[in-house]
Amino acid sequence: MSDLQLALLAVGVAVVAAVLAYNKWQELQYRRQAEAHFRSEREDVLLRGGAAPGAAPAAERIEPVLAAESPRAAPQPVLSEALDYVVSIEAADGLAGDAVLAAADGVRARCSKAVHWEGFDETEARWQPLRADRGYSAMRAGMQLVDRRGAASAGELEAFASGMREAAAGLGARADVPDGQLALARAAGLDAFCGDVDIRIALNIVGEAAAFPGAKVRSLAEAAGLALEADGRFRRRDGLGRILYELANLEPVPFDAEALKALTTRALTLQLDVPRAPGSERTFVQFTEFAQQLARALGASIVDDNRRPLGPAAFDAIRAQLRGVYKSMEARGVEAGGVLALRLFS
Numbered sequence: 077m078s079d080l081q082l083a084l085l086a087v088g089v090a091v092v093a094a095v096l097a098y099n100k101w102q103e104l105q106y107r108r109q110a111e112a113h114f115r116s117e118r119e120d121v122l123l124r125g126g127a128a129p130g131a132a133p134a135a136e137r138i139e140p141v142l143a144a145e146s147p148r149a150a151p152q153p154v155l156s157e158a159l160d161y162v163v164s165i166e167a168a169d170g171l172a173g174d175a176v177l178a179a180a181d182g183v184r185a186r187c188s189k190a191v192h193w194e195g196f197d198e199t200e201a202r203w204q205p206l207r208a209d210r211g212y213s214a215m216r217a218g219m220q221l222v223d224r225r226g227a228a229s230a231g232e233l234e235a236f237a238s239g240m241r242e243a244a245a246g247l248g249a250r251a252d253v254p255d256g257q258l259a260l261a262r263a264a265g266l267d268a269f270c271g272d273v274d275i276r277i278a279l280n281i282v283g284e285a286a287a288f289p290g291a292k293v294r295s296l297a298e299a300a301g302l303a304l305e306a307d308g309r310f311r312r313r314d315g316l317g318r319i320l321y322e323l324a325n326l327e328p329v330p331f332d333a334e335a336l337k338a339l340t341t342r343a344l345t346l347q348l349d350v351p352r353a354p355g356s357e358r359t360f361v362q363f364t365e366f367a368q369q370l371a372r373a374l375g376a377s378i379v380d381d382n383r384r385p386l387g388p389a390a391f392d393a394i395r396a397q398l399r400g401v402y403k404s405m406e407a408r409g410v411e412a413g414g415v416l417a418l419r420l421f422s
Contacts, residue, residue, distance in 0.1 A: 154192040154205050158409065159266070159416055160218030161233055161259045163240040167249035171195075171215055174208040179243035183217065186235040189228050190220040190419070221259060223422050224274065227267035233259055269408055270420055273401045275350040277360075277394065279367045279386060280326055281376045283342040288374050290331070290339035296373055297323055300366050304331055314354055318413050321348045321363045323370075344370070351421045354413025356402045357395065364391040 155162055165171065173195060184191045194203040195212035206215065219236040221228050233256045244251035294304065302310040302323055308330020310323040325331055326343035348363045355362075368388075371378050378386045402412060410416045 155194055155203065155216065155218040156416060158262075159222070159419060160192070160220055161228070161236060161256075161263075162216055162218040162254065163237065164214065164216045164252040165240070165244045165247070165249045166214050166252070167247060169248075170211050170213050171247060171249060173206050173210045173212065175247060176212075176215055176243075177206060177208050179246055180206075180217065183236065183239035183243055186239045187219050188225075188232060189223060190422075191217060191236070192220075193217045220419060221263035222266045222270055222420060224270075227263040228260075230256065230260060266420075269404070270351075273351055273405055274421060275398075275401060277348045277350065277363075278381060279346045279364070280379050280381065280383075281344040281346065281367065281370050281374065282326075282379055282383075283374065283376050285375065287340035287342045288344070288376070290336035290341065292374070293323075293341070293344065294331075294336050296370055300369070304333060304336075308332060314413075316354075318352075318354050318418075319349070320353050320355060320359050321346060321366070323347075346370070349421070350398065350401060351405065351410075351412055351417050354411075356412045357398060360395055360398055364395075 165176070176193065176195075180191070180193055193206040194216050195206045195210060196202075196214040196216075197204050197210075198213060203216070206212075217240060219228065219233070237253045237256065240251045240253065294310075297304070297310040300312070302312045304310050308324070310331065312320045312322070314320055323344060323346050325341050326345045327341050329335075329339065329341070331339070346363065346367050348360065350360075353359050367378050370376070380386055405412055405417070410420065
């Protein structure tokens with residue numbers, strides 16, 4: 077290799093190293109700016125030491141966790157008389173969990189809705205998710221009556237009931253099948269309730285001039301407790317791993333950890349799935365505050381899907397409407413972000 081070629085190679089290496097160093101420096105600058113921005117501007121009205129006269133007591137802070145952290149929720153019964161069409165199975169000599177699970181595959185194949193199985197634990201005197209290595213004196217299976225696709229039909233209920241009868245017969249047991257017409261009426265009422273409270277809010281952060289550097293978006297998101305997940309969206313989760321809200325690229329390119337260093341975008345979308353997000357009203361407040369912080373930091377505007385500007389007055393109006401939604405859910409015994417809500421709005 078000639079001296080000239082060696083010199084050119086050395087220059088090339090130096091240029092690449094300089095570019096990488098600059099990118100790293102720029103990313104660190106964005107991170108410092110984001111952390112300083114959220115320390116100085118982020119005022120969570122729910123975390124103030126004192127409240128205005130007549131204001132509600134400050135709520136406990138929802139701490140973010142890493143997306144990979146496992147949920148720490150206590151075990152809860154899967155089935156609910158309010159949500160499921162439940163068929164019980166009993167046998168004089170008891171039932172083996174592995175045998176029932178084998179029979180369950182045939183039942184699930186007939187159903188378009190989710191089907192769950194439980195066994196009665198004599199020691200703890202409660203129903204629990206079925207285990208293959210246990211024996212049970214009684215078992216039950218339930219087909220979910222409603223999900224985001226709508227209510228179960230008469231044909232679906234009959235397919236589930238007949239499948240349960242056949243499974244019980246194969247196990248030498250008896251199936252107790254409830255009235256299908258009552259279940260259909262319950263499903264219709266539940267579906268109407270879901271239609272009233274199934275709200276998803278999207279706030280779009282749109283650039284007014286320059287595009288947003290991907291590294292800066294990442295720094296702002298992580299400073300606010302969001303983590304980038306495998307599907308290309310940033311999410312903030314609570315201590316049980318439940319999603320509070322998520323941030324995505326409004327342009328048709330998912331975020332990627334490596335590509336973010338070179339990516340720019342002119343629009344982001346911040347989304348809140350109201351019935352699935354725990355924390356109710358306080359989560360909505362944090363959601364809108366984060367949207368405003370993003371807009372300030374990026375020199376952007378907040379607009380709805382029709383490009384209409386949104387601000388504090390609009391957020392207050394939405395918040396007032398959501399109070400009615402949360403009260404309706406509470407009256408039904410369905411807590412936002414709770415076990416039943418996560419099943420209903422799936």
